[in-house]
Amino acid sequence: NAGVTQTPKFQVLKTGQSMTLQCAQDMNHNSMYWYRQDPGMGLRLIYYSASEGTTDKGEVPNGYNVSRLNKREFSLRLESAAPSQTSVYFCASSGSTGVTGYTFGSGTRLTVV
């Protein structure tokens, strides 16, 4: 039982490059989320998917796109990376939004140079 699996764990990008962060969960959760964590800023919501087939913007969606590929997988895409997107990215899932705790993935440390 792996829980929430994120790939890659580390990535260095050049400004303007694109990449997709992958996230998969095996807990049959309905809801999935992408957060970014920056020093002193806590966890800020980028996008979330309350259920398969739906996605919604969070607090900091600019520069990102998401795809809820199926119930298990929720990917985050950076189309043209910028240094301001240097951060640690966490994927999480929960049985439903708002009323149950999250299970987080191990994170992706992204550096944009």
Next chain:
Amino acid sequence: GENVEQHPSTLSVQEGDSAVIKCTYSDSASNYFPWYKQELGKRPQLIIDIRSNVGEKKDQRIAVTLNKTAKHFSLHITETQPEDSAVYFCAASRNSGYALNFGKGTSLLVTP
């Protein structure tokens, strides 16, 4: 949208003392309040949560209290141990359909 404020940003206590972290929220419709612990370089992990129909919840050395009228909730850790050293995040959300909004975190250091 929901705004969650967390205080203090850093907290240092001696082993065996108690630690209290406080959070306030802005959305009166919020009714779910979890707390997460994040050790250095690791993922956040849920340690305790409380719902709006409950005023207090306890799990061994950890307790959370909620005051819906004042829109604040607190985490209490008693008999602190060095392994309690971590960053703690509070969060709040409404019912189904809304994601969690997190506070900025409290870095707790427990010194032997």
